[in-house]
Amino acid sequence: MPSFRSAHPFVNYRLNSAYDEMFGAPGIPREFYQALHRTLVGLPPEELRKSQQAADLTFLHEGITFTVYGSKEGTERIFPNDLIPRIIPAAEWAKIERGLAQRLTALNMFLRDIYHEGRILSEGIVPRELVYSCKHFRREMRGLNVPRDVYVSICGTDLVRLPDGNFVVLEDNLRVPSGVSYMLANRKALKAVFPKMFRDYGVCPIDHYPQALLATLRSLIPENCKFSQDPVIVLLTPGVSNSAHFEHTFLAQQMGIELVEGRDLLVHDNVVYMRTTAGPRRVDVIYRRVDDDFIDPLCFRPDSILGVPGLLNAYRAGNVNLANAIGTGLADDKAVYAYVPKIIRFYLDEEPILHNVPTYLLTDAAQRKHVLENLENMVVKAVGESGGYEMLIGPQSTKIQREDFRARILADPRNYIAQPTLALSCAPCLIDGEVESRHIDLRPYVLMGEKVTLVPGGLTRVALRKGSLVVNSSQGGGSKDTWVLRAAHGEDPLSQISDEVWNGLARKKPE
Amino acid sequence: MLSRVADSLYWMSRYLERADHTARLLDVELQLWLDQTPEAGAARWRFLLEALRLPAAEAASVEPTRLLDTLVFSRENTSSIVSCIATARENLRHVREQCSSEMWEQLNRLYLQVIEPWPEETWMQKSHAFFHAVQEGAHLFQGITDGTMSHGEGWQYIQLGRYVERTDTLAALMETHFSRVSHPADQTVESAEYLEWVGLLRACLAFESYCKTYTAEIRPLRVAEFLLMNPDFPHAMRFSVDRVNAALHLIGELTERREELPTRIAGRLRAQLSFSQIEEVMVEGVQAYLKNIRSECAQIHAAIHQIYFDYSIESELAYE
Secondary structure (H helix, E strand, C coil): CCCCCCCCCCCCCCCCCCCECCEEECCEECHHHHHHHHHHHHCCHHHHHHHHHHHHHHHHHCCCEEECCCCCCCCEEECCEEEEEEEECHHHHHHHHHHHHHHHHHHHHHHHHHCCCCHHHHCCCCCHHHHHCCCCCCHHHCCCCCHHHCCCCEEEEEEEECCCCCEEEEEEECCCCCCHHHHHHHHHHHHHHCHHHHHHHCECCCCCHHHHHHHHHHCCCCHHHCCCCCCCEEEECCCCCCCCHHHHHHHHHHHCCEEECHHHEEEECCEEEEEECCEEEECCEEEECCCHHHHCCCCCCCCCCCCCCCHHHHHHCCCCEEECCCCHHHHHCCCHHHHHHHHHHHHHCCCCCCEECCCEECCCHHHHHHHHHCHHHEEEEECCCCCCCCEEEHHHCCHHHHHHHHHHHHHCHHHEEEEECCCCCEEEEEECCEEEEEEECEECEEEECCCEEECCCCEEEEECCCCCCCCCHHHCEEEEEEEEECCCCCCCCCCCCCHHHHHHHHHHCCC | CEHHHHHHHHHHHHHHHHHHHHHHHHHHHHHHHHCCCHHHHHHHHHHHHHHCCCCCCCHHHCCHHHHHHHHHCCCCCCCCHHHHHHHHHHHHHHCHHHCCHHHHHHHHHHHHHHHCCCCHHHHHHHHHHHHHHHHHHHHHHHHHHHHHCCCCHHHHHHHHHHHHHHHHHHHHHHHHHHHHCCCCCCCCCCHHHHHHHHHHHHHCCCHHHHHHHHCCCCCHHHHHHHHHHCCCCCCCHHHHHHHHHHHHHHHHHHCCCCCCHHHHHHHHHHHHHHHCCHHHHHHHCHHHHHHHHHHHHHHHHHHHHHHHHCCCHHHHHHHC
């Protein structure tokens, strides 16, 4: 449709039943969105389109791409970036931050308990059979002590905002969450496109994430390596054909650590070495981006060539640390997820700050019956999957798909859970030079070492297909920058930044 | 530096040098071909394959256009120009974070350029442009590498790969040439053979430099002396071996392995080229001399591999 000079980009913008991030009522933006709205309305549509193209080109040239599995080999795509930022006021972020810190603390205690005494099981809070039937439960981890009792040091939790305006947790990603490089790339792009508005808004910085990650990894050095002056930390990647290889390269470069593949590492006398031209060099901490299944062919999948034979033994001997630990997928199993509020109450004796989405466990006959009768209103997910694979979205499914899932659920009820279809909140997105409404979620990244660190913001993922609820990059999703605003005058603007990060920032100053 | 990374940089550089060398050789060969009778032309291809160290078995049965396809485009032939550039690119792709983005972009651009389909009908018309593009692309890559990458350990492996490959390909080319064209060493080459000798110099980009040193009067002894022993010309053997030595020396310093095998073998080869007399070499037989150089080259390669890339961990840890 040809756009007229007079028509501002919001002319076709419609609200629906979902919570709208920008508009409290039709045509009336929320207070903290007003300046952004004014800027967008003031810009000629052609200008917006050009800015978007410029940003896309930067992404392509810098190789900020991901690989799509299952399609033709070597299909590299850019991760589409939307130029209209998503804004979160300070107070709202403070709640998210506290909620996520609480959740991750409890989940780490849960993992320690499960792999040691199992108090929560003996007290009957979480059923034994649920834990032991988890695809990602690793009995190899029984009785193994990990430094600082931190199992999950890098976590990316998916939050969604419901129509009532509250954020709830959709899922925890406790294995090898990805996407943080896109968060940083989006910020870089936005700063280039809207420098003045960015400054005027008072957005909390996120650029120190790689440094905070390095500090976290450094704080997790195993006891046996404490004597070494300069601990060796490496990032273990599955290699160039992995979908997130760009991110691995980026993070290794930003942290100034070696990017290694399985074949670069070897284990001798339960010590891990990397093969360098100057001879073998001892490795103390491995930030691994290889899944449990592939990490040690002697313990897990014997056909894996991505891992390091003998790694688990070195790990058990306390000569190397892995971030995240092995077997953390137990705690992000989608059926265990249903118990997280109870887990928080059990270990911390606190009420969960962030709530869960109601979840039906299909092993329970009554719940299963209810779900099967209402499949067209449900979202069904496989418990051990991520990335939007093996998932049924009831309202958008065909009869054949529903029948298929019905059969799968009946064949293996433990492998699936169901949730009511949620109306994810919507945000304005730039689609072909006009602003349209799309569903979004939020993935903040939480680090846990000596203490919990969050960079203010995260990756806001966008379901770019009109009406779609699936935000995964592999399923046609995009992303946008997330602006967490500094606290208003009167409050201490720095209170939101945790001490560790702040110390890191202070060190960066020249004086 | 990780051994795998060093290995990739080394091979990336070797493959690119090989593509460049093959392109130069074919370019010159096609020019010479124009000046020749069809019968003489056919025999040449066997020598070309020999100079490129490719099995000559199929050559007898193959007509020039097919052969050219094998040498330029074939993916089955791992030494064809396109294969070499593709392998070089693949090696660099695996270690992209170790090089500058400018380097990656240039090699990627060259790769995209050579895999474009070249219609057979226009091939003869455009072959020169193609070979020129390959050479130019490789030169540009070298310039970008020197100008944008830190000259640390990684850069030294790139140097090493280029000059080990250059020494080896030059030795093979000269060996073939001297076996084929016999001419009294210290007499001026005339008429029919003249083009062959100029062709050899051109294939090494050396004709102009040779003329500046010795005038355009071509004598086998002088050609051999220039290509083997000139210390200043980048495509001469002495120059290449000097660079191999310099790179190995610096790598030895950086990795604190000064007394290692590769440095010693390379030093020996360098001494040989520095202190030989060309007259003696010609008397004793230049082919034997070149054969020896190739064997030394192979030893240097094996030693680099053994010391820096693929050592046994047990023996390394035993020293600690």
